[in-house]
Amino acid sequence: MRYQITFAKTGAMRFTGHLDVHTTLERTMRRANLPLVYSEGFTPRPKLSLASALPLGYTSEAEVGEFWLKEELPVDEVAKAFHAAAPPGIALKKLTTAPYEASKLQNALTAAEFVITFRERLPGLAEKVGEMMAVAELPRVRVRKGKKKTYDLRELIYEAQALPGEGDEPDRLRLLLRAEPNATGRPDELLEELGIDPLSPKIHRTRLLFEEIVNA
Amino acid sequence: MDFSPQQIEKQLDYILPRVQRPGRYTGGELNQVVKDWDQTQTKVALAFPDIYDIGMSNYGLAIFYDNINQQPNMLAERAFVPWSDMEAEMRQEGLPLYSLESKRPIREFNILGISIPYETLYTNTLNLLDLSGIPLFSAERGPDHPLVIGGGHAMMNPEPMHAFLDAVVVGEGEEVLMEIIAAYQAWQESGEPRRKLLERLAKLWGVYVPLLYQDYYDENGLFSYIEALHEDATLPVIKRIVGKLPPPTTNLIVPYIDTVHNRIPIEIMRGCTRGCRFCQAGMITRPVRERQVDEIIQAISDAMDKTGFEEVGLLSLSSSDYSQVLELVTEVGERFSERALSISLPSLRIESFSVELMDALKDTRRSGFTLAPEAATERMRQIINKPVSTEQLLETAREIYSRGWTNIKLYFMIGHPEETLEDVLAIAELCKMVLKEGTQVIGRKAKVTAGVSTFVPKPHTPFQWSPTDTVEQIRAKQDLLRRELRGPGLKLNWNNPDETMLEAVLSRGDRRVAEAVYQAWRSGAKFDAWHEHFNWDRWLQAFSAVGLDPDDYSHRERMIDEPFPWEHISSTVRRKFLTEDYLMSKRGETRIDCRKRCFACGILPTFTDMRREIPGKAWMCPELKPKPGKKADIEVIPVDKVGSGD
Numbered sequence: 001m002r003y004q005i006t007f008a009k010t011g012a013m014r015f016t017g018h019l020d021v022h023t024t025l026e027r028t029m030r031r032a033n034l035p036l037v038y039s040e041g042f043t044p045r046p047k048l049s050l051a052s053a054l055p056l057g058y059t060s061e062a063e064v065g066e067f068w069l070k071e072e073l074p075v076d077e078v079a080k081a082f083h084a085a086a087p088p089g090i091a092l093k094k095l096t097t098a099p100y101e102a103s104k105l106q107n108a109l110t111a112a113e114f115v116i117t118f119r120e121r122l123p124g125l126a127e128k129v130g131e132m133m134a135v136a137e138l139p140r141v142r143v144r145k146g147k148k149k150t151y152d153l154r155e156l157i158y159e160a161q162a163l164p165g166e167g168d169e170p171d172r173l174r175l176l177l178r179a180e181p182n183a184t185g186r187p188d189e190l191l192e193e194l195g196i197d198p199l200s201p202k203i204h205r206t207r208l209l210f211e212e213i214v215n216a
Numbered sequence: 217m218d219f220s221p222q223q224i225e226k227q228l229d230y231i232l233p234r235v236q237r238p239g240r241y242t243g244g245e246l247n248q249v250v251k252d253w254d255q256t257q258t259k260v261a262l263a264f265p266d267i268y269d270i271g272m273s274n275y276g277l278a279i280f281y282d283n284i285n286q287q288p289n290m291l292a293e294r295a296f297v298p299w300s301d302m303e304a305e306m307r308q309e310g311l312p313l314y315s316l317e318s319k320r321p322i323r324e325f326n327i328l329g330i331s332i333p334y335e336t337l338y339t340n341t342l343n344l345l346d347l348s349g350i351p352l353f354s355a356e357r358g359p360d361h362p363l364v365i366g367g368g369h370a371m372m373n374p375e376p377m378h379a380f381l382d383a384v385v386v387g388e389g390e391e392v393l394m395e396i397i398a399a400y401q402a403w404q405e406s407g408e409p410r411r412k413l414l415e416r417l418a419k420l421w422g423v424y425v426p427l428l429y430q431d432y433y434d435e436n437g438l439f440s441y442i443e444a445l446h447e448d449a450t451l452p453v454i455k456r457i458v459g460k461l462p463p464p465t466t467n468l469i470v471p472y473i474d475t476v477h478n479r480i481p482i483e484i485m486r487g488c489t490r491g492c493r494f495c496q497a498g499m500i501t502r503p504v505r506e507r508q509v510d511e512i513i514q515a516i517s518d519a520m521d522k523t524g525f526e527e528v529g530l531l532s533l534s535s536s537d538y539s540q541v542l543e544l545v546t547e548v549g550e551r552f553s554e555r556a557l558s559i560s561l562p563s564l565r566i567e568s569f570s571v572e573l574m575d576a577l578k579d580t581r582r583s584g585f586t587l588a589p590e591a592a593t594e595r596m597r598q599i600i601n602k603p604v605s606t607e608q609l610l611e612t613a614r615e616i617y618s619r620g621w622t623n624i625k626l627y628f629m630i631g632h633p634e635e636t637l638e639d640v641l642a643i644a645e646l647c648k649m650v651l652k653e654g655t656q657v658i659g660r661k662a663k664v665t666a667g668v669s670t671f672v673p674k675p676h677t678p679f680q681w682s683p684t685d686t687v688e689q690i691r692a693k694q695d696l697l698r699r700e701l702r703g704p705g706l707k708l709n710w711n712n713p714d715e716t717m718l719e720a721v722l723s724r725g726d727r728r729v730a731e732a733v734y735q736a737w738r739s740g741a742k743f744d745a746w747h748e749h750f751n752w753d754r755w756l757q758a759f760s761a762v763g764l765d766p767d768d769y770s771h772r773e774r775m776i777d778e779p780f781p782w783e784h785i786s787s788t789v790r791r792k793f794l795t796e797d798y799l800m801s802k803r804g805e806t807r808i809d810c811r812k813r814c815f816a817c818g819i820l821p822t823f824t825d826m827r828r829e830i831p832g833k834a835w836m837c838p839e840l841k842p843k844p845g846k847k848a849d850i851e852v853i854p855v856d857k858v859g860s861g862d
Contacts, residue, residue, distance in 0.1 A: 012244035015232065016472040020239070023478075027470060027524030030555070038556050046556075057233045085524070087246035087470065199233040 001072040004105075005082070006094035008061040009054060013089025018053040024087060025065065032085035034078060037068040051105045051208055052112060052179055055188065060205035062113075066098050066105050105210075111158060112179040113207035114187050118171045119200055125171055126162035128194050133160055138193060153193055156185030179208070219312060221319040228319075231305045239473035240268035241302060243294070243316025246470040247522065249281070250317045251291040257404070258397055260284055261315055261325040261362070263295040265332065265340035266745065271296040272469070273477035275531065276368065277331050280393055282465045290397055293317035293325075297344050300743070306347065313347040322348035325362050327400060329393070330381075333368040335722035336715070336745035338377055341366070342737040345380065352734070354382045354427055359410050363400060372455075372500050373675040373782035376725035376733055378426035383417045385424075386785055387455030387500075388486075390462060392422040418448040422456025424785060425449065431727040431781065439726050439781040452786040459826045460834060461486060461505050464512070466519040479527035479560070480519040484512055484544065488533035489810045489836050493601045493801055494590070494629065496674035497533055499794075500787045503819045503827075504537075504811075504836035509544045513551060520555065528552075529560045536565035536573070537809075539833065545576045562586070566604045571615040584665070585616045588627035591635075592642035598804045600632055601678075601797075606646065610653055617654040623663040624650055630693045631671040631685035631716075633801065640693045643668065644700035651705050665707040668697060670716040674723050675782040676789060678797035681774040684720040687713045714752035718744060720770035721759075726781035729769070731762040790818035814838050 009021070016024060026046045029036055038044040047068040054060050069078070079095040086092060098105075132138070138153035159176035177185030188198035219227075232238035253259070262281055264271030271277065277294070284292035293315035298306060306313075312321040322328060328350070330341055342352055350364065351357050357364070366377060367385035374384040385392055396417060403413040418425040428449035432440045444451050464482050471478060487504035488497070516528050530548075532538055548559055559577050564570035566587050574585065589609055591597045597604060613624055628643050647666045654662025670690055673679040685693070690713040701708045722729065735758035743749035759766045774780070776795065783791070793815065797807065807815060814820070820827060820837050827840050 012239070012242035013472060015237075015239040015242055017239075020473050023474070024472065026526070030524035030526065031521060033521075036556075044556055057238070087472075088244055089472070200230075 001069050002098040003067055003069065003075070003078060004096050004098045005065050005067065005092065007063050007065075007086075008059075008091040008093055009063050009089060010059045010061075010091070011089040013087075014057055014059045016089075017056055018050070021050065021054075021063075022048060024090065025067075028082060028085045028087065028090065029067070032081035034073070034081055035070040037070055049105055051109050051210075052184075054205060055186065055203075057199075058114075058187075058203045058205060061093065062205055062207050064105065064208050064210075106181060108210040109179050109208060110212055111209040112177055112185075112205060113209070114175045114177065115163075115204050115206050116173040116175065116187060116191070117202045117204070118173075118196075120170065121165065122171050122196070125173065125194075126164065129160050129162045129173065132190075132193060133157070140189065140193065142189075153185070153189060156183060157190065160190070218321050218324065219314075221314075224311065224314050224319040224321075227309055227311050231302070231309065231311075235302045235305060236299065237269075237473060239471075240296070241298065241316075242472070243319070245472050247467060248294075248317055248469050249285040249291070250293075251285065253291075253318055253320065256289065256291045258290040258327065258401055259320075259325045260290060260292045260327045260329060260397065261295050261322050262292050263297075263322070263328060263330045263344055265297055265330060265337045265344045266743070267299050268296045268471075269473070269475045271331075272471050272475040273481075274331050274333070275481045275483065276333075276389060278468055278481070279465045280329065280389060281469075282467045283390065283394070284397070285467075287394075287397075289401070293320070295322055295344070295348075297340050297347065297742075300749075303343075303347065312349050313344065323350050323362060326404070327365065327397065328362040329365045329367065331368045332366050332370050332377065334370050334745070335376075335719050336750075337370070338722060338733050339737040339741040339744055341377065342380060342734065343742045346737075353379050355379070357382065357410070363413065365396065369497065369500065370723070372496070372785055372787060373723065373725070374424060374426065374785065375431075375727045375781050376722050376729040378429075378727050379730040379734070381426060382414060383423050383425050385456070386422050386453050387787075388422075388457050390458050392420060392456045395420050396423065415446060415448050418446065418450070421454065424453040429784070433728075439779060441779060442781070442784045452784045454786045454822065455500070455788060457503070457823065457826075459505075459823075459830045461507050464507070464515040464519075466515050466522055468519060468523050468525075470523045470525070477529060478525070479529050480516065480523060480525045481529050481531055482512055482515050482519070483507070483531045484535070485532035485538045487836070489537060490534060491601055491797070491807050491810060491815075492590070493599075493678040493797060494632065494671055494674075495533075496677050499677050499789050501533065502787075502789060502817065503823070505834060506539060506836075509540050509547060512544060513547055516548065516552065516557075520552070520557065526556065527558045527560060529562070532563065534563050534565065535561045536563075536567070536570055541573060542576065545573050549577050563588070566609050566612050568612055568615045571612065571619055575619060584623045584625050585621040586625040586627065587612065589646070590627065590629050591632060591639065592628065592646040593639050595804060596632055596635060596639045596642075598806050599634055599801045601801065601806050603806050606649075609646070610649060613650045613653045614657060617657040617662055622654075622658065622661045623665060624654065625665045625667060626650065628666060628668045629671040630668055630697075631690060633673075633679060633682040635685075635693075637693065637696060640696055641700060644697055647701055647706060648703075655705070660704065663705045663707070665709065666697075666701060667709045668694070669711050670713065672716060672720045672723055675780065676787040676794070678794050678801060680724070680780065680794065681776065681778075681798055683773045684716070684770045686771055687717060690716065712747065712750070715744075715747075715750055717752060717766070717770060718750075718755055721755075721766045724769050724780075724782075728762070728764055732758045732764055735761050788818045788822040790816075793817045811836050 036046040049066050051064040083092045140153045142149050156178045161174045163172040165171045187203050191198040262277050264274050281292045284290050295315050345352050364382045366381040367389050371384050399416045414425045417423050428446040430443045434440045485506045487501045489504050590602050647664050651664045673682045694710050736755050739754050741754050
C-alpha cells in the first residue's frame, strides 16, 4: 500500500540534509512499528521517496514524500502512529493514500513556493524585484561537479512578490519557482541576482505544487 | 559578562548557515534530555574532544549521560569540539563553547567530564578548555571554574595530561562518577575552598588527583619515582571496576546527521582472556564479565522501540569468546530479522565457527568479512601471544568465500618486537595465499584488503619495555609491502609513520611531556587524529622547546627493572606478571587462554571480596574458596558452578 505524507521540517532539523531526512523518516516509521517495505539486495532500504530535496538551512511546512507499507492500514492509524513517533523538528501535516499512481512523485512536481524573511529592512526591494521580473532573460552560470553550465534564471521564476514589513515586521519576499526535473529554481540564486547575501535571511518552503499548470 | 542561552542561540542563527555540517552544533535531537537548569543542584557537561560525528559514537559518554540524567538532583548535557571553520567563527564572535542541550556556556557547569580514549585527543582537550574559557592548568582554576575530570583508556597513563585535569577516573566510570558527583555536592554545601574538593575526591577508590603528587627524576633524566603530597593521595591509585555489568543503556540519542557508528551499541562482554601482548584493552579491562542473553535481547528490543536505529553493534573485545555467542546470535537473528535490523559482530576469531556465527546472523550484505591475524609468521604470532596457524586462517578464508562473502579484510601490525623484514614479507605472501583460496572458490570476484597499522607499545602491557620502530624502519617495511602487495584483488592500507611517532611518545610519556603538549597546542596543534591537521614538525619543535627528546620516549628499550612513570596508576595486573610475559615473549613462549588456567595476573588478589560476592560464571576468573575463619560465610557451591575449568 502506497501512502503520501506532508510534513513540516523546522527547528534544528533544518540542518539535516536530504539523505539524513530519509534516515530520520525511516527511523520514525520503525519506532512507530509501521511495516515498511524494504528493497531487496545487499543493503535493504525502505521504499520511501521525497518529492524535492530542501536545501540545507531552509525550513518548510510542506515537504511531501511517499512510502510503501506491506499491509493496507487505515490512513488515520498510520498518521497517529507516525505523529507519536516523530522527532523534534518533524511534524505531520497530512497523510493520504498516494494520489499519483502513474508517475513518480518527483516527476509530478511542478513548482515550489517559498517565503523569505529578511533580518533587516531592504529599501527598494519591490523595485528591484519588479526590474528582475521585467526582463526576458537572466543568464547565470551554475557550477556543478566542477562543470560550468549556463542557465536562464528568469524562466525558473513564476512569481516573485515583495512583501514590505509593517511596523516592527521585517521585509519578506514570496517566490513561486519552477521545480521540474532539470529545471529547478533556487531561492539562493535569485537572492544573489538581487545582490542579497543568501545566507542571512530565513527561507521557508510553504507549498509544493504537483501536476498543476502554473501560468508564468 | 557571560552569554545567555538566548544570546548563544542568536549568534548560532547567524553563524550556522555559514559552516560545514551545521547539524553538529544544534542539539535538539530525539531523546536528548533538557532539565530545569535553576532547579538542578549539579550540572555536568560531558565532552568528547573531537567533532560531534565522532563523539556521538562514544559508548561511555552515552552511559554517563543516561545515568546522570536518571538522577533527580543532577543533569548532564553534551559538548564536542567544533571543526576548524566553526571554531574560527566562534572565536571571531567571542562565542564560548556551549552545551548542545540548553546552549549554556560550558564554564557555567559544575563539572566537566572529558572522555579521552586515545592520545591524539590531547591537544583537542586543551582546545576544548580554551574555547570554554576555562584556565588550561588545574593549578590556575578557582572556585568558579568547573571541576575538570578526564577518563578513558588513554588515562591509564594520565601523566602527559596531569597538569590540565583536576581529577582522573582510573578504570570504569559507572559507579565512581556518581560518587564524584556526591562528593562534589557535599563540598558545594560545605563552603570549603577548591583545594578541599580535590582532597575529598582523592579519597575515592579509582580517582587520581594529579596536583597531590610530585614526580622525581635521576641524574640521567630518567623517571625515578612519584611521591604523594597528601595523606589522602594513595599510592598506587587502583582502577575501579563494576563487579556486575549494569543493564545496558537504551536511552540513546538519535542524531539528525550521520555519525561514525550510527547505531545501537550493546556491550555483551567486558574484558578479554586471550592475553595478546600488544593489546592494552585486553590487559586493562580485566576481569572478563558477561551479560546474559535475555538481558541483551531485551535491551536491543527496548532500544529499537526508543530509537528506530537500523543497526545494532554487539560490542566486546572478542565476540567469539562470549560464552553464549551462538545462542545470542541465533536468537538475535530470529527475533529481529523481520524488523530489518542489521547486526554487527566485531572481533571474531579465526576459525570456521566464526563463519557459522555470521551465517546465523542472516547478514544479507556479505560484502566484507574481517579477521585480525596481526602477524603473518607463526614465530611472530608466538611473540605477540596470538597463536593461530596459517592453515587455520586459510581454512577459515575458504569457508568465508564459499558462503558468499567476496572481500576478506585482514588486519596486521608491523613493528612488533623482534620483527624482521622476512616477517613483513610474509604478510604479503599470506594475503596472496588467502586471495588464492578465494579465486579457487569464486573466481576473480575474490578480494583481499590488508589493513597494516604500526604497533605502538602501551603502558600496562607486556610490551611496555619495547622500543617502537623508527620512522626509517617503518618506511622500509611499508615500502616492502607496497612493492609486494599489488595485483588484481589486492588492496593495502597503511598509517602515516609520523602519526605513529606521536602516539608512541605520548602513550609512554611522563609528567614532563605535559609541557610539550601545551607548547604544541600553543603553536597550533589540534585534531592530531586527522591527516589534514596533523603536523609532526610542530610537535618536534614543541619537544625541542621544552628540552625533551621524543626518541627517548618512543625508541628506547626500557631496562627490565626501570620504574615507569605510570605505575602509580594500577590496572591491578601486576608488574611481575607483565615482566614474566615480556620475558616469555623474548623466548617465543605463549600463554594459553586464562579461562583454561589462571596465571595470577593480579585481578583476583585485588578484587577477592568482589569475586566472592559475585560467584559463578559472571566472571571468567576462577571461583574463590569462602573466607577462612568466618564460618557463617561458608556454603556449599554446587558442582556445576564450581570453577570455569573447561
